[in-house]
Amino acid sequence: MAKANETKPEERLARGYADRLILEKLTEMYEVVKPSELAEKLQGEGLGLAAVRSLLASNPHMFAYEERRWVPAARVESQGRSIHEAIRMVVDRFGGPMPLGLLVGEIARTRAIMTDQAEELIRRTLKTDDDAFLTLDEHVALSTMVYKAYDESIDRAYRLNGVTEEEVAEVEKKLGKFDWTKSDAILMGLEKAAPVSAKAFGAAAWRALNPQDPRAVLLYDWKAFNAELLSIPGFVYASDGTLHPESEAKKWVSAAVKYSDKVVATIEVEDAAPLELKKADLEAVINKILSSESTVTATEILESNFEITPTVKTFPDDLKNVMDGLRADGRAWWVGGDRFRKANSAPDFIYELPAPFEFEQTPFLQDDGDPVDVELTEEGLSSSLRKLITHPLAMDVNDEDILPTPKAMPETVRLVLKPVHRELGTFALPQFPTGWFDNEPDIQEVIFIAADGRELQVWLNNKARLLFGLFDWWLDQPVESGAVFSLTKTHRPNVFEFAWLDQTDPVVYISSQRMEELREIAGRAADMSTFDVVREVMTHWPKGADFLTILWEVNVVRRTSRKMLASLLSSYVCFYQRSGSPVWHYDHKKVEQGFDKTKKKFIVK
Numbered sequence: 001m002a003k004a005n006e007t008k009p010e011e012r013l014a015r016g017y018a019d020r021l022i023l024e025k026l027t028e029m030y031e032v033v034k035p036s037e038l039a040e041k042l043q044g045e046g047l048g049l050a051a052v053r054s055l056l057a058s059n060p061h062m063f064a065y066e067e068r069r070w071v072p073a074a075r076v077e078s079q080g081r082s083i084h085e086a087i088r089m090v091v092d093r094f095g096g097p098m099p100l101g102l103l104v105g106e107i108a109r110t111r112a113i114m115t116d117q118a119e120e121l122i123r124r125t126l127k128t129d130d131d132a133f134l135t136l137d138e139h140v141a142l143s144t145m146v147y148k149a150y151d152e153s154i155d156r157a158y159r160l161n162g163v164t165e166e167e168v169a170e171v172e173k174k175l176g177k178f179d180w181t182k183s184d185a186i187l188m189g190l191e192k193a194a195p196v197s198a199k200a201f202g203a204a205a206w207r208a209l210n211p212q213d214p215r216a217v218l219l220y221d222w223k224a225f226n227a228e229l230l231s232i233p234g235f236v237y238a239s240d241g242t243l244h245p246e247s248e249a250k251k252w253v254s255a256a257v258k259y260s261d262k263v264v265a266t267i268e269v270e271d272a273a274p275l276e277l278k279k280a281d282l283e284a285v286i287n288k289i290l291s292s293e294s295t296v297t298a299t300e301i302l303e304s305n306f307e308i309t310p311t312v313k314t315f316p317d318d319l320k321n322v323m324d325g326l327r328a329d330g331r332a333w334w335v336g337g338d339r340f341r342k343a344n345s346a347p348d349f350i351y352e353l354p355a356p357f358e359f360e361q362t363p364f365l366q367d368d369g370d371p372v373d374v375e376l377t378e379e380g381l382s383s384s385l386r387k388l389i390t391h392p393l394a395m396d397v398n399d400e401d402i403l404p405t406p407k408a409m410p411e412t413v414r415l416v417l418k419p420v421h422r423e424l425g426t427f428a429l430p431q432f433p434t435g436w437f438d439n440e441p442d443i444q445e446v447i448f449i450a451a452d453g454r455e456l457q458v459w460l461n462n463k464a465r466l467l468f469g470l471f472d473w474w475l476d477q478p479v480e481s482g483a484v485f486s487l488t489k490t491h492r493p494n495v496f497e498f499a500w501l502d503q504t505d506p507v508v509y510i511s512s513q514r515m516e517e518l519r520e521i522a523g524r525a526a527d528m529s530t531f532d533v534v535r536e537v538m539t540h541w542p543k544g545a546d547f548l549t550i551l552w553e554v555n556v557v558r559r560t561s562r563k564m565l566a567s568l569l570s571s572y573v574c575f576y577q578r579s580g581s582p583v584w585h586y587d588h589k590k591v592e593q594g595f596d597k598t599k600k601k602f603i604v605k
Helices: 009-029 035-041 049-057 073-077 083-094 100-111 115-128 154-161 165-175 185-193 198-209 222-229 246-260 279-290 298-306 315-329 383-388 419-424 471-475 512-523 530-538 547-557 562-571 588-593 597-602
Strands: 063-066 069-072 132-134 139-142 235-237 242-245 339-341 412-416 426-428 443-449 455-461 466-468 483-489 495-504
Touching: 009 035, 009 049, 009 063, 009 069, 009 083, 009 100, 009 246, 035 049, 049 063, 049 246, 049 298, 063 073, 069 073, 073 083, 083 100, 083 115, 083 132, 083 139, 100 115, 100 139, 115 132, 132 222, 154 198, 165 185, 165 198, 185 198, 185 222, 198 222, 198 242, 235 246, 242 246, 279 298, 279 315, 298 315, 339 443, 383 547, 383 562, 419 426, 419 471, 419 547, 512 530, 512 547, 530 547, 530 562, 547 562, 562 597
Parallel strands: 443 495
Antiparallel strands: 063 069, 132 139, 235 242, 412 483, 426 466, 443 455, 455 466, 483 495
């Protein structure tokens, strides 16, 4: 099993619950050759083959692989032990109260006795056993799962049960003024306190019912109390010893499935040769893809058609063999990663660059006949702008320089939403490190997964350097310019975790009020040169503004390239930077001085 310090508490709780579901079915079935048999039984719980395989292979405490079969680990380890010890071990490995019928079946088969004999033996043992007991709803539980005490001192009882004064005080605070002598006290208390440690809950009851006064009547019977506590419907005993409302169990299964994707197998399964894709196999796979209205992944094909999941040692070779076969055939359309679809099943709009991303040369001329809006070569730009124009936030679709691939590729990237992309439901690739997405194929389907589990199909056009299909998620974001989000790679090809970050980018952020002002300028910009637009935008910034701020405010008014803006700032006298300051200023008194004639030699012809 993964070490405790390698997993978060909520992940351990989730996988503990999922492991118990698997162990319950495995015990019912006695033994399993194919994990798919287990997965079929657990389909209704939300556990698929990949999760079942992964969880089986990474928890030797609960599962064993023996003679090419999966069996409960406790069955192997309890051989030759007394009936008392066998019961204790089987229930302990179950991780919670175990249905009596399940335990009876396990003991009967492993001891080679009749079922009614096994049941009689277990019931007789539980009556005298101080380590185990039977709940009111016929489950077998261990004393280690609950609070067991009688007339001990508080310090000794807490120490024996592994609870602290703080834990018990927290339960008492939740309960407030509470009468433990009422007939429905346990139910009422659990409804108030859950989620709650079963031991701390029992300790709170014991303290009230068995006071330290030597003359007091002691009313806390640990077996009777916990037989009722663990039988109350609507609550689940978790692997960490806490009782939770049953409604939380569904979330645990989802979390366990997600967690199963990243656990490392620790149980050795026999080696197998990589899959050889025969002609009939390939035909079946292609027909599956062509008959589907959605994408089919090679990983799904391996799981459903061949019972091969990522925990199988040969998986990398198997995945390559299936993908090579599909790509060589050509009837199925490869859309990146391990994803395949029917040909031409992507939306038409992803193949062309939307018109708003095009730049146009304005017709306005200076007195000498040169254009007002001119672009300079890099040598003519202000030295501070030569570096800034290659900043990822300066570049955009149809306006970028491809940067070198980083030596160490980050798993997570921080990205900033710009207003034009919010309006069009797009996002430009220049903000990503070169090579973060695969270069091939040209058209790819990628999946974004939000923290709440929502998934979004996004289309990547490598030639257009643009992501399409984000409109719905962008409109959920109230910030029109400068909202920050992250994408994180997952183990699944072309599947990324998406998260809005609780921040805005300081240089790209534009307030709603400012956006309205910029749109007002845009409404009358038809008769304005880009030079005039920049001047109008910069009147809002008497103390100066960052190049990137000016760039994206100007782009709300008119689509303007980073080099055009850098050229205008560098070549008109009315724009300037103070020594040592990163911001740009506008001096309306110097507008008449016009274009800096020393820059004419740098004009791009």
